[in-house]
Amino acid sequence: xxxxxxxxxxxxxxxVTAPHLLVMVALVTLLTAAPFGAFLGARLxxxxxxxxxxxxxxxxxxxxxxxxxxxxxxGFEATFVPAIVGFAGPLSNLSAVLDGxxxxxxxxxxxxxAAATWALLWGGLLTRFAQRRRLGxxxxxxxxxxxxxxxxxxxxxAAVGQAILYLTIHRLLxxxxxxxxxxxDVSEVSALVVRVxxxxxxxxxxxxxxxxxxxxxxxxxxRDERRVMSLVSDAWRLVRTQWRPVVxxxxxxxxxxxxxxxxxxxxxxxxxxxxxxxxxxxxxxxYILGRLAIRLVAAASEVRLVQG
Amino acid sequence: xxYTRTVPLRRMTSALVLAAYVTGVGAVxxxxxxxxxxxxxxxxxxxxxRHLEQFTTTSEPxxxxxxxxxxxxxxxxxxxxxxxxxLALFDDWLGPFPLPSLTVVEVPWNSPWIGASYPGxxxxxxxxxxxxxxxxxxxxxxxxxxxxxxxxxxxxxDPSFQEGxxxxxxxxxxxxxxxxxxxxxxxxxxxxxxxxxxxxQLSPNLSQALPRLRHLDEVDLPETAPWRASTSxxxxxxxxxxLALHTLERVVGWPALQSxxxxxxxxxxxxxxTDGLATILNEQRGADxxxxxxxxxxxxxxxxxxxxxxxxxxxxxxxxMYRTVVTLGRRxxxxxxxxxxxxxxxxxxxxxxxxxxxVITDYWDGRDQTFELRYTSRTRAVSAILDPSLMLLVDxxxxxxxxxxVVPIExxxxxxxxHWLIWLQDxxxxxxxxx
Numbered sequence: 001x002x003x004x005x006x007x008x009x010x011x012x013x014x015x016v017t018a019p020h021l022l023v024m025v026a027l028v029t030l031l032t033a034a035p036f037g038a039f040l041g042a043r044l045x046x047x048x049x050x051x052x053x054x055x056x057x058x059x060x061x062x063x064x065x066x067x068x069x070x071x072x073x074x075g076f077e078a079t080f081v082p083a084i085v086g087f088a089g090p091l092s093n094l095s096a097v098l099d100g101x102x103x104x105x106x107x108x109x110x111x112x113x114a115a116a117t118w119a120l121l122w123g124g125l126l127t128r129f130a131q132r133r134r135l136g137x138x139x140x141x142x143x144x145x146x147x148x149x150x151x152x153x154x155x156x157x158a159a160v161g162q163a164i165l166y167l168t169i170h171r172l173l174x175x176x177x178x179x180x181x182x183x184x185d186v187s188e189v190s191a192l193v194v195r196v197x198x199x200x201x202x203x204x205x206x207x208x209x210x211x212x213x214x215x216x217x218x219x220x221x222x223r224d225e226r227r228v229m230s231l232v233s234d235a236w237r238l239v240r241t242q243w244r245p246v247v248x249x250x251x252x253x254x255x256x257x258x259x260x261x262x263x264x265x266x267x268x269x270x271x272x273x274x275x276x277x278x279x280x281x282x283x284x285x286x287y288i289l290g291r292l293a294i295r296l297v298a299a300a301s302e303v304r305l306v307q308g
Numbered sequence: 309x310x311y312t313r314t315v316p317l318r319r320m321t322s323a324l325v326l327a328a329y330v331t332g333v334g335a336v337x338x339x340x341x342x343x344x345x346x347x348x349x350x351x352x353x354x355x356x357x358r359h360l361e362q363f364t365t366t367s368e369p370x371x372x373x374x375x376x377x378x379x380x381x382x383x384x385x386x387x388x389x390x391x392x393x394x395l396a397l398f399d400d401w402l403g404p405f406p407l408p409s410l411t412v413v414e415v416p417w418n419s420p421w422i423g424a425s426y427p428g429x430x431x432x433x434x435x436x437x438x439x440x441x442x443x444x445x446x447x448x449x450x451x452x453x454x455x456x457x458x459x460x461x462x463x464x465x466d467p468s469f470q471e472g473x474x475x476x477x478x479x480x481x482x483x484x485x486x487x488x489x490x491x492x493x494x495x496x497x498x499x500x501x502x503x504x505x506x507x508x509q510l511s512p513n514l515s516q517a518l519p520r521l522r523h524l525d526e527v528d529l530p531e532t533a534p535w536r537a538s539t540s541x542x543x544x545x546x547x548x549x550x551l552a553l554h555t556l557e558r559v560v561g562w563p564a565l566q567s568x569x570x571x572x573x574x575x576x577x578x579x580x581x582t583d584g585l586a587t588i589l590n591e592q593r594g595a596d597x598x599x600x601x602x603x604x605x606x607x608x609x610x611x612x613x614x615x616x617x618x619x620x621x622x623x624x625x626x627x628x629m630y631r632t633v634v635t636l637g638r639r640x641x642x643x644x645x646x647x648x649x650x651x652x653x654x655x656x657x658x659x660x661x662x663x664x665x666x667v668i669t670d671y672w673d674g675r676d677q678t679f680e681l682r683y684t685s686r687t688r689a690v691s692a693i694l695d696p697s698l699m700l701l702v703d704x705x706x707x708x709x710x711x712x713x714v715v716p717i718e719x720x721x722x723x724x725x726x727h728w729l730i731w732l733q734d735x736x737x738x739x740x741x742x743x
Contacts, residue, residue, distance in 0.1 A: 029736070033736060045721045048718045053697070063509070063510050063512070063521045072707060080728055084727055085507055086505060086507065088494045088503050089734055091501070093734050099498060114736035115739065115740055154743075159743045187416075188436050189436060191418070195497070206742060213743055269439065280507070280727075285730060287734075288730060
């Protein structure tokens with residue numbers, strides 16, 4: 001346990017002492033999503049311009065217009081649903097992961113771009129965390145390029161593994177077991193407890209694959225190795241043999257994420273209309289920044305764990 | 309365990325009801341009418357372990373109401389208030405409640421009877437983790453109460469039109485009763501967690517001329533249910549009938565439509581059908597609206613009017629004037645126009661705005677496949693809008709009903725795009741976290 005908390009402390013220190021890394025990943029995240037946002041924004045403005053009647057308040061959302069818009073929306077525009085507003089966005093994303101909700105195929109495009117981008121970023125970030133010293137831009141980019149192809153392959157393997165889990169374990173747990181249980185004369189509370197337990201079981205499965213991917217990347221950087229299957233098997237061995245500190249680091253990162261989510265939800269729920277408008281957008285972007293910070297701390301902690 | 313509020317004894321005219329009051333079961337039976345209820349509902353309503361709330365309305369005649377719930381809670385108190393308000397509203401719109409008593413049953417979270425409505429009994433469902441601003445249970449209740457007013461005992465009826473009346477009345481009742489606090493609710497984590505989005509009000513300021521949201525899941529779903537007169541599936545006859553009523557409201561106005569609906573309900577000798585309603589509107593307004601129903605409810609009718617093109621060209625040698633041609637099109641096979649001799653029909657207004665601020669409104673009867681409006685003006689046209697008051701809700705694509713030379717940047721559009729951008733970033737982070 002001390003190993004794990006020492007790794008966490010080191011990881012947090014590595015991120016706090018290098019705030020430019022957080023700024024950089026935040027900018028990259030925003031810039032990879034921005035073209036899609038610009039496209040949708042232009043389409044929305046055109047659609048709104050066609051509204052002959054508008055709400056009295058310029059900031060008010062007309063739900064009837066939105067329903068009409070969704071009726072004819074295709075592609076990315078079809079993903080513009082009310083559940084993207086404010087805290088409902090992260091909540092619905094989390095629900096989609098846990099409930100295995102199918103997503104529109106068009107979202108594979110930004111997902112693939114994000115995967116490729118992070119495969120590039122991890123090379124530089126993990127090298128920075130491993131060397132524990134500032135890297136110049138040239139060295140950072142060189143590290144990114146050196147490991148990019150390996151990390152893309154790891155991401156593809158992990159994606160295939162996750163897909164298999166959703167098609168098998170998830171369907172069994174929620175499509176068969178939970179549905180059979182919930183169809184009976186059971187109270188809502190007991191059904192919720194059972195569902196949470198099933199979330200924990202499935203969450204452990206997808207977390208295992210995610211962790212193997214994480215440690216495969218860390219090993220690739222610390223050993224400067226590129227053989228993907230060797231990295232994956234070594235990562236699996238590491239997770240299996242060092243499972244206590246691995247799980248603790250993961251659990252702390254997970255708890256931080258849950259706390260961040262709860263804070264966001266509480267802020268929106270309790271502040272009501274005071275969190276409307278531009279402030280809601282600022283808070284939402286702040287939530288993204290928080291997620292990125294947790295991700296960097298977790299990664300830096302994993303590097304410390306392997307090096308320790 | 310029972311909790312029963314005191315009900316004035318003078319209201320208890322039936323010995324059966326009196327006995328029920330004494331034993332605490334409540335007024336859940338009314339002269340044997342509960343025999344029409346499905347067995348599971350009757351069992352739930354009369355179960356010995358239910359929490360009961362009872363009151364009598366102040367309407368004339370009064371109605372004895374019993375709320376049968378699994379346990380006392382803030383949500384049940386709200387349902388009591390909503391039931392009172394809904395009965396008062398529907399009585400005002402449609403005339404007295406048809407029965408001397410009503411039972412509202414709170415059904416379990418996974419019950420197939422959510423939103424059920426049989427003579428004298430309606431159901432709703434509350435969720436344990438629902439926050440105070442989640443009014444889903446009230447929406448379900450109001451939708452079910454609306455059905456009570458359109459029973460057809462001993463009366464001929466068109467099932468689709470009857471269901472359309474319920475959908476229309478229920479939706480309208482929800483907007484009227486929950487205006488200002490009817491937040492859209494997002495369900496997550498298997499439906500166990502709900503999050504009302506305060507920024508999206510399903511029933512915004514009702515004094516605005518905007519059309520109201522016509523589809524609410526709590527009214528429309530489940531599409532097929534034993535208590536429905538007809539399926540409420542999208543594109544089905546009942547949904548078309550409801551849409552026709554929403555459009556009719558914008559054509560003749562709510563006071564005229566409300567008066568006609570009340571008369572239709574009271575006049576049991578008239579069929580509960582479009583002919584019955586059209587006849588009443590004819591009598592009340594002196595204008596035959598049968599063309600409206602035959603046009604709008606024709607099985608294969610598809611209404612799609614559009615602004616096809618707006619062209620403003622400077623006319624050479626004409627002192628710098630512009631010639632503007634606004635081309636309108638009828639893309640669908642539906643014609644929103646009265647038949648010959650059927651009386652005055654509301655023509656489709658077209659509003660053209662010019663650069664110098666001039667606004668011209670012309671009218672099109674909507675019959676021809678294309679129609680052109682020609683103007684000569686000092687400035688070019690900047691916009692053309694067909695049906696600016698959004699009367700024609702049956703138009704399947706209202707996005708092609710307008711033209712603007714310049715697309716203005718709307719604040720709400722920018723904010724919504726930024727919300728979507730944050731959601732997408734979160735989605736991308738979640739995806740990369742798994743890999």
